[in-house]
Structures are given as C-alpha cells and as structure tokens.
Amino acid sequence: MRFVDEFRSGELARKLVHELETLVEPGRAMKFMEVCGGHTHTIYKHGIEDLVPAEIDFLHGPGCPVCVIPMGRVDDAIALAERPEVIFTTFGDMMRVPGGRGSLLEAKARGADVRMVYSPLDALELARRNPDREVIFFAIGFETTAPATAITLLRARAEGIRNFSAFCNHVTIGPPLKTILDSPGLQLDGFIAPGHVSTVIGTRPYDFMARDYGKPVVVTAFEPIDILHATVMLVRQLREGRCEVENQYTRVVRRDGNPRALAVLEETMELRDTFEWRGLGWIERSALKLRPEFAAWDAEVRFELPGTRVDDPKACQCGEVLVGAIKPWECRVFGTACTPERPIGTCMVSSEGACAAYYNYGRLAKRRERVPA
Amino acid sequence: MKLRDEVVTLAHGAGGKATRALVEGLFVEELGNPLLAPLSDSALLEVNGSRLAFTTDSYVVKPLFFPGGDIGDLAVNGTVNDLAVAGARPLALSAGFVIEEGFPVADLRRIAASMALAAKAAGVPVAAGDTKVVERGKADGVYVTTAGIGVVAPGVALGPERVQAGDRVLVSGTIGDHGIAVMVARGELQLEVDLQSDTACVLELAQALLTLGGEIRFMRDPTRGGVATALNELAQAAGVAVHLDETALPVRPEVVGTSEILGIDPLYVACEGRLIAVVAAASCDAALAALQAHPLGAGAAVIGEVRAEPEGLVLLETSFGGSRVVDMLVGDPLPRIC
Numbered sequence: 001m002r003f004v005d006e007f008r009s010g011e012l013a014r015k016l017v018h019e020l021e022t023l024v025e026p027g028r029a030m031k032f033m034e035v036c037g038g039h040t041h042t043i044y045k046h047g048i049e050d051l052v053p054a055e056i057d058f059l060h061g062p063g064c065p066v067c068v069i070p071m072g073r074v075d076d077a078i079a080l081a082e083r084p085e086v087i088f089t090t091f092g093d094m095m096r097v098p099g100g101r102g103s104l105l106e107a108k109a110r111g112a113d114v115r116m117v118y119s120p121l122d123a124l125e126l127a128r129r130n131p132d133r134e135v136i137f138f139a140i141g142f143e144t145t146a147p148a149t150a151i152t153l154l155r156a157r158a159e160g161i162r163n164f165s166a167f168c169n170h171v172t173i174g175p176p177l178k179t180i181l182d183s184p185g186l187q188l189d190g191f192i193a194p195g196h197v198s199t200v201i202g203t204r205p206y207d208f209m210a211r212d213y214g215k216p217v218v219v220t221a222f223e224p225i226d227i228l229h230a231t232v233m234l235v236r237q238l239r240e241g242r243c244e245v246e247n248q249y250t251r252v253v254r255r256d257g258n259p260r261a262l263a264v265l266e267e268t269m270e271l272r273d274t275f276e277w278r279g280l281g282w283i284e285r286s287a288l289k290l291r292p293e294f295a296a297w298d299a300e301v302r303f304e305l306p307g308t309r310v311d312d313p314k315a316c317q318c319g320e321v322l323v324g325a326i327k328p329w330e331c332r333v334f335g336t337a338c339t340p341e342r343p344i345g346t347c348m349v350s351s352e353g354a355c356a357a358y359y360n361y362g363r364l365a366k367r368r369e370r371v372p373a
Numbered sequence: 374m375k376l377r378d379e380v381v382t383l384a385h386g387a388g389g390k391a392t393r394a395l396v397e398g399l400f401v402e403e404l405g406n407p408l409l410a411p412l413s414d415s416a417l418l419e420v421n422g423s424r425l426a427f428t429t430d431s432y433v434v435k436p437l438f439f440p441g442g443d444i445g446d447l448a449v450n451g452t453v454n455d456l457a458v459a460g461a462r463p464l465a466l467s468a469g470f471v472i473e474e475g476f477p478v479a480d481l482r483r484i485a486a487s488m489a490l491a492a493k494a495a496g497v498p499v500a501a502g503d504t505k506v507v508e509r510g511k512a513d514g515v516y517v518t519t520a521g522i523g524v525v526a527p528g529v530a531l532g533p534e535r536v537q538a539g540d541r542v543l544v545s546g547t548i549g550d551h552g553i554a555v556m557v558a559r560g561e562l563q564l565e566v567d568l569q570s571d572t573a574c575v576l577e578l579a580q581a582l583l584t585l586g587g588e589i590r591f592m593r594d595p596t597r598g599g600v601a602t603a604l605n606e607l608a609q610a611a612g613v614a615v616h617l618d619e620t621a622l623p624v625r626p627e628v629v630g631t632s633e634i635l636g637i638d639p640l641y642v643a644c645e646g647r648l649i650a651v652v653a654a655a656s657c658d659a660a661l662a663a664l665q666a667h668p669l670g671a672g673a674a675v676i677g678e679v680r681a682e683p684e685g686l687v688l689l690e691t692s693f694g695g696s697r698v699v700d701m702l703v704g705d706p707l708p709r710i711c
Contacts, residue, residue, distance in 0.1 A: 047695015109382040361697040
C-alpha cells in the first residue's frame with residue numbers, strides 16, 4: 001500500500017541498521033528519549049529494539065496524551081458524564097483510564113451517557129441533533145488535537161450552538177520536556193521529538209533543548225523507517241559533536257508550524273497558571289484553558305466540578321516511566337497488579353502508553369534480558 | 374480467570390480477556406460441566422455411537438444491513454461455521470428473534486429471506502424458532518439468536534490437543550473484511566471504503582480439509598476478536614507458540630488503510646466467512662491447494678507455524694525484520710487519539 005509500505009521496507013531498514021552499526025562506538029551506551037506515545041507504539045509494534053545495536057537504548061517520554069491526565073480530572077469527567085442532561089463524548093482510548101472512582105467505561109455501564117467520538121466535530125454534530133441535551137467534549141491531548149477543539153468551538157459560536165461545551169484538558173509539549181531536562185541525574189543523550197505535534201507548533205519550540213541543555217533533537221515521523229532514520233541522525237550528531245534541532249519529518253513539519261492552527265488556538269485558548277500532570281506533578285504554564293470569551297462553551301465554567309485532587313496510587317511508578325527514569329517492566333506492579341485488564345497507572349491503558357505497549361508487544365525482549373549473560 | 378468487575382461493561386462483550394473473565398469467572402463457575410469445559414466453538418455429545426456437535430450464538434450487529442450481508446445471513450453462517458470448524462455437517466438450526474416494537478415488517482422479511490438463502494446454501498433447515506417483541510427503546514431493532522446441531526463423521530479428530538510443533542497455520546482468505554465493512558457502514562467515520570463483509574458459509578472449505586484425515590489438526594472461524602484472539606486461545610489451550618509471518622498475512626489494502634487511520638490492528642478485526650486451519654507440515658501444500666480450489670478459499674495463505682516455545686504466546690515476525698507479541702486484547706480495539 002502506497003505511503004505505508006515504503007516506510008516499512010525491510011530492505012531500507014537493513015541499510016539504516018547497518019549504518020547505525022558503523023556509527024556507534026562499541027561499548028558506548030546512548031540513551032534516546034522518544035517523546036511521543038505514537039513513537040513508543042511504533043518501536044514496539046515493529047520490534048525496533050531488536051534491530052538496533054545493543055548500545056542504543058530507547059526511553060519513553062511523556063507524550064502519551066492519555067497517560068498524563070491526572071486521576072482527579074478523570075473523576076471530574078465522570079461527574080460531568082453522570083449528570084442526567086449530559087451526553088459526554090470522548091476519544092476512545094480515554095474510556096478505560098481509571099480515576100479515583102473507576103473509568104468512563106464503568107460510568108457508562110452504570111447508566112451515564114458516554115459516547116466515543118473520533119473528532120470534536122462529531123460531538124458538535126451530536127449537540128445539533130440533540131438540542132434538549134448538553135453535549136460535553138472531553139478535550140484532551142497536546143497541540144496535536146487542540147486545534148480541532150479550537151475549530152469546533154469557533155464553529156459552535158458561529159452557529160450559536162449553546163448546548164455544546166468542552167471540558168478542556170489540553171496540554172503543551174514544551175514544559176514537560178523542560179521538567180525532564182531539569183530532573184536531577186538525567187541520563188539522556190538525545191530526543192526523538194514528536195511529529196504530529198510539530199506539524200502544529202513547528203520545530204522552534206525545541207530550540208532551547210539543544211541551545212540551553214546541549215541535547216540533540218530530531219523531530220520524527222511515526223513509521224518504523226522514520227524512527228530508524230531519526231536514530232541515525234541523532235547518532236551522527238553525537239559522533240560529529242553537533243547539537244542541533246533537526247527535522248526528519250520534512251514531508252509534513254515546517255520550521256514555523258501551521259500558522260492557521262496556531263491562530264485558532266490563540267483565538268480560543270490561553271495558558272493556565274499551572275496544571276497537574278500524572279506522574280510529573282504540577283507544571284507551570286503547561287496546559288490550556290478556554291479564553292473568557294468562550295465561557296459559554298467551557299464545561300468548567302458552566303458546570304460544577306468536584307475538582308478533587310487524587311493522589312497517584314502509591315504502588316504506581318508511571319511518573320518514573322514517563323520521565324524515562326525506569327523501564328516499564330522495572331515498575332514494581334508491572335504485569336502483576338497492573339495489567340491492561342486492570343490498569344493501575346495510565347501508562348498501562350492506551351496502546352501508546354509505554355507500559356501497555358511493552359506488555360502487549362514486547363514481553364519477549366524482557367524475557368531475553370532476564371537471561372543471565 | 375477471575376471476574377473482579379462489579380458491572381458488565383462493553384469490554385465483556387468484545388471477545389478478548391474481559392469476555393474470558395466473564396465466561397470463566399462466572400458462567401463456567403455456575404454452569405460448568407464436562408461438555409462445556411473445552412469452551413470450543415461447539416460442544417461434542419456422544420449419542421448412540423454418533424457424535425453430535427451443538428452450538429449457539431447471538432447476533433447484535435449494527436447496522437442490521439451492511440455491504441455484503443445482513444444480520445440474517447450472518448446469524449445462519451455464524452452458527453453453521455461453528456459446527457463446520459468442529460468437523461460437523463449441520464443437521465438443523467433454530468432461530469430466536471428479539472424484536473423492538475415499531476420495527477418495519479419489510480426489514481424483518483428481508484432478514485428472514487436472507488436467512489433462508491444462507492440456510493439453503495449450507496443445506497440446513499431452520500427447524501425451530503421463537504419470537505419476542507420488546508417495547509420501543511428496549512432493543513436496537515432486532516437481535517437474532519441461532520443454535521445449531523450437526524453430526525461429526527467417524528474418524529474426524531480435531532482439537533487443540535492434537536496441535537504439534539512444526540504444524541502450519543493457514544487462513545482461508547483476507548482478514549478483517551467483515552469488521553471493517555461494518556465499522557464503515559455505521560457511517561460514524563465519514564470514510565468511503567469500497568469493501569464488503571466476508572460473511573459466508575465455510576462448510577465446504579472445512580469438509581475439503583477433512584479429506585486430509587489425521588493431518589488436519591484444528592480449525593476455528595476467527596470471528597469476534599479476529600485471527601489474533603483465535604490463535605491466542607489455541608496457543609494457550611494447546612500449550613504451544615504460534616509464530617506468524619506478517620508478510621504472509623492476506624489483508625486487503627482497504628482494510629490496511631482504514632485500520633491505519635483508526636489506529637487498530639486488522640489481526641483483531643472480526644471475519645465472518647474465514648477459517649483458520651492448523652495442519653501437519655507434510656500436508657501444508659495439499660491443504661492450501663484444497664482451500665484455493667474453492668472460490669471462497671481463493672485468497673488462502675499459509676500465515677505461520679506452530680512451535681514449542683514460548684508456550685502460550687502468539688508472535689509476529691514483522692515485515693520490518695523485528696518480532697513482537699500478539700496478545701489478546703482486553704476489550705474492543707480502541708481507536709488511538711493521534
């Protein structure tokens with residue numbers, strides 16, 4: 001299939017792997033963080049860890065939109081969904097994320113009207129068709145999904161649709177990266193930076209990582225060939241003593257991003273003073289809320305929320321997984337108390353979550369590593 | 374497997390781990406008996422020296438009419454196929470209808486006519502039936518439950534316990550057509566895909582394979598949960614590993630493309646007219662030829678092999694050169710956000 005097969009070519013992969021083998025210094029370990037959950041998924045789905053030289057280690061970053069939503073916000077979502085007048089709409093992989101009082105899927109089974117949508121525009125359409133109900137969209141995700149929410153809000157305002165609102169949990173990718181770079185004892189040699197989010201924000205927001213922290217960055221697309229290519233680019237930077245923000249995803253990503261998407265974001269949303277991230281804690285100016293002009297479409301303004309903060313489960317080490325401090329299987333509950341059937345942490349829920357990806361696809365590698373050398 | 378949930382969620386109906394927990398942790402606990410214990414497509418009963426296969430299935434598909442079929446032929450084919458992969462020839466079916474008040478009679482007639490056509494093609498009568506009507510809003514149009522009984526010829530021996538390392542795994546045609554066709558037909562995705570459900574009766578394919586005798590070890594129809602779920606259940610029941618070759622999997626470009634857009638994997642998408650067969654390596658070519666000789670098996674392929682290790686797992690050698698575990702899903706494949 002065109003635009004899929006060429007990015008999964010085994011032959012091209014072998015060439016890139018060969019290039020990596022000639023580039024790495026035997027015995028010198030290199031740790032790269034793939035920021036985005038989509039990358040984590042690709043790495044496991046295609047068995048990339050098996051292919052690259054042993055010196056190269058991939059660590060999983062905070063870029064899984066489902067994984068970073070704190071439990072209290074899930075509880076708020078459930079409280080909204082349980083209101084009798086509400087049709088609560090959400091992306092599919094948010095359905096199973098556990099809050100302090102279960103998941104949206106469980107709330108749905110208890111009678112809440114929770115519906116899966118593929119786009120916030122589908123939620124707006126539900127509002128049009130159900131004028132006697134309140135349709136709320138659970139807006140989550142980085143700058144990748146935020147413009148779609150923005151467009152929907154603009155359309156709701158233009159059409160005067162008053163029974164639609166967004167429960168805004170959009171987050172921004174820069175601040176958590178800075179949090180990771182500031183974390184003590186950081187051992188990272190470079191970043192495979194997210195692709196889709198960069199189609200919106202461009203590559204400039206990563207400049208500080210190379211400039212201020214001396215870490216090479218390669219903005220990368222999502223096919224397995226892309227990941228291998230980006231790995232080659234990172235290793236080359238290190239070998240040549242360069243430290244730059246490079247763009248591997250040139251087929252889509254522009255240096256300045258997508259001005260139209262950025263403009264609608266600017267028009268509808270503004271930064272929150274602070275926002276809690278699952279596992280990472282409170283990060284200043286790291287999330288978006290609706291501007292006051294959109295209060296009529298802001299579920300946080302229009303409905304009362306419990307707003308109760310819920311501590312992450314003590315046993316769960318999602319936070320350490322999300323900053324690359326530990327591998328999924330090094331978490332004390334991985335695969336025992338925490339499984340995709342009964343996730344404790346969010347990383348075990350979405351197929352983009354490092355733990356779920358590892359559990360679903362990668363358990364063999366773990367078995368191999370357990371074999372004493 | 375324990376059932377720890379307090380309420381039934383949609384995940385319990387998706388055919389994956391949650392379904393298994395519901396079946397094993399509740400129904401088997403309450404209703405368990407030697408006939409039910411194998412939890413296979415059909416129960417096998419000995420009656421006066423003959424072996425009967427007995428099965429049942431409920432159909433709640435939405436929309437009721439979709440490209441390539443409707444709930445009527447689906448309900449007949451599904452139950453006939455469950456008998457066929459147990460090595461049986463169907464003798465008779467029953468059909469129960471739960472109908473929502475207000476449902477158009479013309480649609481019901483269309484469904485019944487479609488059942489009649491499918492039953493005729495399979496050479497099996499619908500010998501018993503039942504109808505119930507529930508208030509408007511208490512059901513989604515119509516639900517159909519069929520049961521079937523069939524007879525297994527002497528000498529036929531199929532089952533996971535017969536599967537051995539070295540055996541080959543075949544599939545009778547492209548995978549995921551039904552599930553994707555129905556998903557697209559729901560009209561929620563605003564995708565235009567030219568794709569038909571694969572709903573069909575696999576009886577003739579199964580009977581053709583049975584001519585291989587003892588060399589044919591095991592058959593399944595990969596419905597809910599798809600090829601991945603069927604093979605995981607086999608790997609666990611047989612205590613073997615199934616190694617799949619991604620480049621050998623027959624998947625239509627339309628199915629690949631739609632799955633890519635939704636972020637789901639065709640390996641978990643339902644087929645309703647396909648058959649998975651495990652055969653001895655020596656008979657692999659003969660089995661493939663037998664399948665391909667039939668119009669319904671023209672797209673048959675050898676997709677993998679059985680090995681001893683790692684026990685209980687399904688592995689996929691990716692076209693990219695890596696390998697990964699193909700696990701059972703918990704519930705429905707959930708589309709990814711980005």
